[in-house]
Amino acid sequence: MKQIFEALEKDARLTPDQISTMTGISVAEVKKAIKKAEQDRAILRYKAIIDWTKLGEEEVLALVEVKVVPQRNVGFDAIAERIYRFKEARSVYLASGTYDLAVIVACRTMQEIAVFVSEKLAPLEAVQGTVTHFILKKYKEDGEIFEGGEEVKRLPIAP
Amino acid sequence: MSRSEPVNSRLSKKCLSDKVVALPPSGIRKFFDLLSSMEGVISLGVGEPDFVTPWYIREAAIYSLEKGYTMYTSNKGTPELRAELAKYLNSHYSLVYNPDDEILITVGVSEGLDLAARAILNPGDEVIMPDPCYVAYPAAISLAGGIPVRVPTTEDNDFEITAADIESRITPKTKAILIGYPCNPTGAVLTRDELERIADVVKRHHLLVISDEIYCQLVYGVEHTCLASLPGMRDRTILLNGFSKAYAMTGWRIGYAACGKEIIGAMTKIHQYTIMCASIMGQMAALEALKSNDREVDVMVRDYDRRRRIIVKGFRDIGLSCFEPKGAFYAFPSIKVTGMSSEEFAEKLLMEEKVAVVPGTAFGDCGEGYVRCCYATSLPEIEEALKRMARFIDKHRKK
Numbered sequence: 001m002k003q004i005f006e007a008l009e010k011d012a013r014l015t016p017d018q019i020s021t022m023t024g025i026s027v028a029e030v031k032k033a034i035k036k037a038e039q040d041r042a043i044l045r046y047k048a049i050i051d052w053t054k055l056g057e058e059e060v061l062a063l064v065e066v067k068v069v070p071q072r073n074v075g076f077d078a079i080a081e082r083i084y085r086f087k088e089a090r091s092v093y094l095a096s097g098t099y100d101l102a103v104i105v106a107c108r109t110m111q112e113i114a115v116f117v118s119e120k121l122a123p124l125e126a127v128q129g130t131v132t133h134f135i136l137k138k139y140k141e142d143g144e145i146f147e148g149g150e151e152v153k154r155l156p157i158a159p
Numbered sequence: 160m161s162r163s164e165p166v167n168s169r170l171s172k173k174c175l176s177d178k179v180v181a182l183p184p185s186g187i188r189k190f191f192d193l194l195s196s197m198e199g200v201i202s203l204g205v206g207e208p209d210f211v212t213p214w215y216i217r218e219a220a221i222y223s224l225e226k227g228y229t230m231y232t233s234n235k236g237t238p239e240l241r242a243e244l245a246k247y248l249n250s251h252y253s254l255v256y257n258p259d260d261e262i263l264i265t266v267g268v269s270e271g272l273d274l275a276a277r278a279i280l281n282p283g284d285e286v287i288m289p290d291p292c293y294v295a296y297p298a299a300i301s302l303a304g305g306i307p308v309r310v311p312t313t314e315d316n317d318f319e320i321t322a323a324d325i326e327s328r329i330t331p332k333t334k335a336i337l338i339g340y341p342c343n344p345t346g347a348v349l350t351r352d353e354l355e356r357i358a359d360v361v362k363r364h365h366l367l368v369i370s371d372e373i374y375c376q377l378v379y380g381v382e383h384t385c386l387a388s389l390p391g392m393r394d395r396t397i398l399l400n401g402f403s404k405a406y407a408m409t410g411w412r413i414g415y416a417a418c419g420k421e422i423i424g425a426m427t428k429i430h431q432y433t434i435m436c437a438s439i440m441g442q443m444a445a446l447e448a449l450k451s452n453d454r455e456v457d458v459m460v461r462d463y464d465r466r467r468r469i470i471v472k473g474f475r476d477i478g479l480s481c482f483e484p485k486g487a488f489y490a491f492p493s494i495k496v497t498g499m500s501s502e503e504f505a506e507k508l509l510m511e512e513k514v515a516v517v518p519g520t521a522f523g524d525c526g527e528g529y530v531r532c533c534y535a536t537s538l539p540e541i542e543e544a545l546k547r548m549a550r551f552i553d554k555h556r557k558k
Contacts, residue, residue, distance in 0.1 A: 156194045158206035159517075
């Protein structure tokens with residue numbers, strides 16, 4: 001079964017037929033496994049990894065370190081939820097170390113990020129402080145190298 | 160100005176070694192030349208992984224350069240690499256080799272094969288090997304003064320060489336058998352049972368075995384049995400292996416040979432005068448490959464397996480019978496439905512549909528009627544190649 005999801009994770013456009021051939025598991029079984037994974041939210045969504053800059057679109061990202069006061073009974077969960085509900089918060093992680101939450105914020109302009117951090121994030125009651133790092137360049141995301149990925153330089157015919 | 164070529168060809172008969180002149184040219188050279196002048200070709204003719212060497216291995220090699228590891232190593236290879244190999248062979252196959260004198264680091268399995276042949280053969284000694292088999296086997300034996308004796312293997316028998324077939328070809332001149340399973344070009348593997356029967360024949364007739372196990376980690380749904388690990392076989396088996404295929408390290412040229420110290424000693428003698436030692440950077444990289452866990456190798460193997468299933472089903476769907484390969488990264492479909500020879504098929508396919516495959520005859524007469532297709536290439540390329548081949552088969556199917 002792991003094979004099904006390993007194949008899908010690499011290429012979400014594979015059809016159940018293809019996956020069945022690749023794994024030797026019947027098409028019906030493959031469909032069933034995928035459906036169940038979707039229902040269990042083991043598969044959350046199918047998406048493309050896009051290099052927006054190549055499409056001429058602007059996107060500004062920032063990694064925001066957030067220090068918070070954990071709350072009784074709910075720990076960090078309640079404040080994390082308050083933050084991740086903002087659509088600007090693309091990813092939210094609880095991290096060990098000198099700060100608590102790592103938030104990746106995505107906006108169209110730097111100004112929008114500044115406004116989001118200063119007017120939405122920082123004023124939250126449980127938030128003690130934030131440190132904002134603007135992302136200057138994307139090298140690799142979700143396992144994909146953006147530029148200068150590796151091309152295999154093989155001879156076309158070899159014994 | 161006259162060109163020097165005619166002079167060379169006039170001289171050639173006299174100035175070249177008879178042994179070399181008698182060697183047939185490689186069956187794939189022609190395609191290589193054709194291919195280099197074409198564009199838009201999908202090549203299933205490669206013989207190596209489409210992965211680049213995992214970064215942790217490359218990084219270790221870079222670090223070794225930074226630290227100044229640029230010298231010769233001991234003839235036998237670095238003590239660290241030999242020690243790690245001894246550990247590896249012990250943990251994987253319960254084999255015990257003394258890293259001091261029973262393991263030799265070579266420049267790929269190719270060198271190991273050459274050394275093994277030269278170390279054990281006297282002129283006229285016969286070496287039994289399957290047909291089809293890797294292109295270098297008969298050549299290495301001939302160059303060492305031996306005589307290759309080919310045992311036909313067929314699709315009906317899953318391209319396995321059998322103990323009975325081997326035994327029927329044993330003569331007083333037989334010195335050794337040379338096998339390489341998982342097999343290039345067929346992708347066949349040998350079952351443990353068959354290997355046991357072969358081991359039995361080898362012991363009864365006091366033969367040696369040169370066992371090329373370079374594809375041992377690339378097996379699908381079966382377990383590889385190391386011939387040397389069978390009872391009584393350690394000192395009769397010259398185990399050849401290396402890092403090229405499993406770790407995607409073909410260009411690093413690091414292989415190894417393991418056997419009793421008598422034979423390894425003899426091989427080391429030739430190696431020290433001809434090669435001196437394998438490159439130190441490659442040995443450093445190989446050491447890192449062995450020391451790390453095989454997680455990246457496992458990922459690659461599962462990836463090959465998925466593509467293997469796609470290509471085999473693909474061939475069958477377009478009407479080519481295709482034996483199910485259980486190892487390496489080759490499929491060996493039969494092209495007999497076209498009535499063409501393997502070479503004709505490969506050439507026409509390349510010219511008409513721009514798909515490169517290797518004619519089975521490059522690997523021996525028994526490869527006639529088959530072509531070798533490597534599936535270590537991207538899925539979209541495999542699917543496009545299958546599409547083009549379907550068109551080609553439809554057009555050329557024997558009426």
